[in-house]
Amino acid sequence: MKRPVVITGLGAITPLGENVSQSWEALIAGKDADAPLELFDTTGCRCHRAAVAALPHLPGLRPKALSRLSRASRLAIPAAREALAAARLLDSAGRSLLPVLPLAVSTTAGGMAFGESFVRDILAHKRLRLLGHVARYLPQQQILDLQQALGFEGPSVIIANACASGANALGHAAGLVSSGLADCVLTGGFEALTELVFAGFDCLQATTVERCRPFDLKRSGLLLGEGAAFLVLETPEHAGRRGVQPLCRLSGYDHGTDFFHLTQPEPNGQALVKVMRGASEAAAILPREIGYINAHGTATPVNDGTEAQAYRTFLEDSLNQVRISSTKAAIGHALGAAGSIEAVFALMALITGKLPPQLNLQTPIPEIASVLVTEKNSSRAMRHTMSVNLGFGGSNAALVFSRHEN
Amino acid sequence: MRRLFFPGMKTDLAIIGQGAVTPAGIGITALLRGHPTETMIPMVSRPHRHWPVYRVNLSDPAFERWQREARLRRASPISYYLVEAAGQALMGLDASERAQTGLVIAFSAGCLAYSRRFFEGILAQGQKSASPALFPETVFNSPVSHVAATLHLEGSAYTLAGDETAWIAALKTAWLWLDQERVKQVLVLGAEEFDSVSLDAYQSAGWLRRQRAKPGFIPSEGAAGVLVRRAKPSDAKIISQMEDGFIHRSRTEAMAAGQRCLQHFDSDLPCYWSAQHHWLGKIERKLTHPPYPCPPDSKPPYLGEAATASAAWNTLRALASMDPQHPRLLVPVWGGTHQIGALELECHSPSGD
Numbered sequence: 001m002k003r004p005v006v007i008t009g010l011g012a013i014t015p016l017g018e019n020v021s022q023s024w025e026a027l028i029a030g031k032d033a034d035a036p037l038e039l040f041d042t043t044g045c046r047c048h049r050a051a052v053a054a055l056p057h058l059p060g061l062r063p064k065a066l067s068r069l070s071r072a073s074r075l076a077i078p079a080a081r082e083a084l085a086a087a088r089l090l091d092s093a094g095r096s097l098l099p100v101l102p103l104a105v106s107t108t109a110g111g112m113a114f115g116e117s118f119v120r121d122i123l124a125h126k127r128l129r130l131l132g133h134v135a136r137y138l139p140q141q142q143i144l145d146l147q148q149a150l151g152f153e154g155p156s157v158i159i160a161n162a163c164a165s166g167a168n169a170l171g172h173a174a175g176l177v178s179s180g181l182a183d184c185v186l187t188g189g190f191e192a193l194t195e196l197v198f199a200g201f202d203c204l205q206a207t208t209v210e211r212c213r214p215f216d217l218k219r220s221g222l223l224l225g226e227g228a229a230f231l232v233l234e235t236p237e238h239a240g241r242r243g244v245q246p247l248c249r250l251s252g253y254d255h256g257t258d259f260f261h262l263t264q265p266e267p268n269g270q271a272l273v274k275v276m277r278g279a280s281e282a283a284a285i286l287p288r289e290i291g292y293i294n295a296h297g298t299a300t301p302v303n304d305g306t307e308a309q310a311y312r313t314f315l316e317d318s319l320n321q322v323r324i325s326s327t328k329a330a331i332g333h334a335l336g337a338a339g340s341i342e343a344v345f346a347l348m349a350l351i352t353g354k355l356p357p358q359l360n361l362q363t364p365i366p367e368i369a370s371v372l373v374t375e376k377n378s379s380r381a382m383r384h385t386m387s388v389n390l391g392f393g394g395s396n397a398a399l400v401f402s403r404h405e406n
Numbered sequence: 407m408r409r410l411f412f413p414g415m416k417t418d419l420a421i422i423g424q425g426a427v428t429p430a431g432i433g434i435t436a437l438l439r440g441h442p443t444e445t446m447i448p449m450v451s452r453p454h455r456h457w458p459v460y461r462v463n464l465s466d467p468a469f470e471r472w473q474r475e476a477r478l479r480r481a482s483p484i485s486y487y488l489v490e491a492a493g494q495a496l497m498g499l500d501a502s503e504r505a506q507t508g509l510v511i512a513f514s515a516g517c518l519a520y521s522r523r524f525f526e527g528i529l530a531q532g533q534k535s536a537s538p539a540l541f542p543e544t545v546f547n548s549p550v551s552h553v554a555a556t557l558h559l560e561g562s563a564y565t566l567a568g569d570e571t572a573w574i575a576a577l578k579t580a581w582l583w584l585d586q587e588r589v590k591q592v593l594v595l596g597a598e599e600f601d602s603v604s605l606d607a608y609q610s611a612g613w614l615r616r617q618r619a620k621p622g623f624i625p626s627e628g629a630a631g632v633l634v635r636r637a638k639p640s641d642a643k644i645i646s647q648m649e650d651g652f653i654h655r656s657r658t659e660a661m662a663a664g665q666r667c668l669q670h671f672d673s674d675l676p677c678y679w680s681a682q683h684h685w686l687g688k689i690e691r692k693l694t695h696p697p698y699p700c701p702p703d704s705k706p707p708y709l710g711e712a713a714t715a716s717a718a719w720n721t722l723r724a725l726a727s728m729d730p731q732h733p734r735l736l737v738p739v740w741g742g743t744h745q746i747g748a749l750e751l752e753c754h755s756p757s758g759d
Contacts, residue, residue: 196525
């Protein structure tokens with residue numbers, strides 16, 4: 001990367017909390033948000049559980065305005081607001097101090113629940129309130145909601161690379177800053193649980209009816225989740241002009257496509273290995289310098305074995321110097337937001353030296369059993385952490401976070 | 407060095423390949439001169455009410471070669487539109503060049519037909535009967551994966567979502583990857599597929615109301631794309647400026663957004679008009695200069711409205727209308743549901759380096 005990229009603000013709404021600190025403390029304490037799903041009827045599904053986020057209060061919005069916001073917007077706006085506030089980019093009225101602020105954002109379903117309502121209504125030949133639903137379901141509407149709620153405009157890119165999108169959005173934002181195309185970018189991802197997506201994963205038998213057990217020999221599927229996370233990325237000079245101390249650097253990013261199959265990774269994980277090597281090279285570090293990897297770890301039978309094999313290949317002899325966990329057993333798989341939420345966790349691990357435990361382990365898969373985070377090895381000093389994501393269609397992405405030194 | 411996201415920034419994106427799938431036929435000639443045929447399609451909510459629509463002919467022989475691809479066996483129509491447009495734009499690129507080619511695809515609605523079918527199936531037959539064959543093809547990212555795998559494009563690959571201006575975001579993404587030297591060239595595509603739910607959506611937005619008056623809004627579908635690289639002196643057709651991010655949620659806001667956008671371009675630039683069948687057409691007429699004077703019969707036939715595909719069609723049609731006597735052209739991209747942007751195109755006499 002040509003110019004250093006620092007992170008100055010974080011915000012997150014997850015099933016474990018309404019902000020970064022609540023979510024992080026619950027995660028480190030080993031809590032999970034696996035609960036019965038009541039957002040919509042799941043009677044015909046195999047699975048009836050998910051990790052659901054509590055919608056935070058949005059100050060200043062009347063009930064009518066609130067009713068127009070999709071669930072996705074109600075997750076995205078407070079997360080973005082927290083990130084901008086942390087970076088000291090909000091005025092006293094909660095509006096952005098930068099009237100033009102580029103956005104790099106990810107989602108897979110946008111405001112899909114509104115789209116579902118629209119289809120239900122037209123199939124039932126209803127004619128009322130159709131516009132309210134159809135006009136607000138496309139992903140650009142959540143971006144517009146965000147921009148109008150926080151008072152800024154500017155170029156935006158909405159990346160929809162399935163479950164790797166969140167990492168792609170952060171990497172794309174970092175590219176804009178490092179290449180000199182922007183001095184400051186708000187980036188992140190959001191995802192709200194919807195019936196279409198839930199039934200989709202359920203019919204693929206990708207969701208579990210038991211506990212979600214990433215990297216366990218008895219893993220049987222994923223726990224779907226939702227949430228949002230946003231980060232402020234900028235140059236050190238841009239942050240310095242406001243007297244803001246960076247939290248860390250986003251030092252490396254790479255992405256690629258695995259052509260093996262639409263929904264399954266290549267068994268030996270070579271595409272992911274290439275991406276992790278690319279991200280490390282961009283950060284100018286060796287694999288052994290990475291202290292912690294927040295893994296994709298969906299707990300599906302196909303994904304975790306491939307991913308574990310990829311870590312062995314990538315880390316080679318230094319495998320035992322790294323610690324790995326997937327946080328999806330705690331917060332669920334937030335699809336288009338997963339990459340940005342998990343990046344926040346990888347970054348918090350770097351800052352605090354604490355590692356999120358691998359929940360629900362009974363019989364860890366042998367490839368990486370020795371390095372999965374347990375209570376015994378849940379803290380360490382680190383200079384670099386990594387966040388890894390894979391998605392439908394073969395999208396692979398890896399991010400490296402590094403300590404910021406003045 | 408301050409560039410892309412800074413208003414007025416100049417770019418040097420050379421267009422070295424083109425492809426198009428339209429309701430008027432397949433290929434650039436059809437894009438420029440083909441006449442689409444109207445099909446009357448009923449609304450879902452009011453089956454007695456029909457509207458004219460322009461559809462791509464999926465039985466066109468051009469699609470046959472893709473129907474034999476195992477990877478595309480279950481793919482959505484939009485994947486076929488994309489892979490065909492991509493194949494045209496990549497013509498002449500060998501395997502090693504394809505390995506260094508990035509791919510960015512912009513959608514507004516994405517795999518709409520399969521998404522509707524999947525969800526309608528759930529509503530009609532229950533979640534137990536949800537189709538595992540259909541669901542993966544509803545994912546926004548699936549067509550990108552199909553195109554990259556089928557055409558062996560091994561560089562970076564992104565799916566972008568948004569209104570018409572996602573086309574500009576895709577071109578900017580290509581520019582970033584070229585600037586980072588991640589790839590040698592990037593294939594940028596816009597595509598949409600029609601589904602009958604679109605009629606209900608457009609009708610509830612009020613966009614279909616004037617269809618019997620002239621000019622009317624006709625829903626459409628298809629794809630188009632450009633293969634781009636950093637310009638060399640020998641390149642004749644260049645995207646020299648890209649602006650977007652001027653947001654609106656009403657007609658009044660759209661007028662102001664258009665003004666903010668266009669102030670970043672030379673005020674005397676002739677404009678390629680593309681919104682004359684669209685609710686933003688009046689704003690286009692107010693804010694921009696008319697297009698080049700040209701004989702009435704040289705104006706390409708109307709292809710209907712297909713969001714990102716329309717943005718791509720308009721860019722290619724604008725390019726085709728240029729020559730060294732008319733070396734600069736403004737191409738506004740009127741995003742109907744989020745923002746307004748614009749491109750400046752240049753047509754050079756190749757220096758032949």
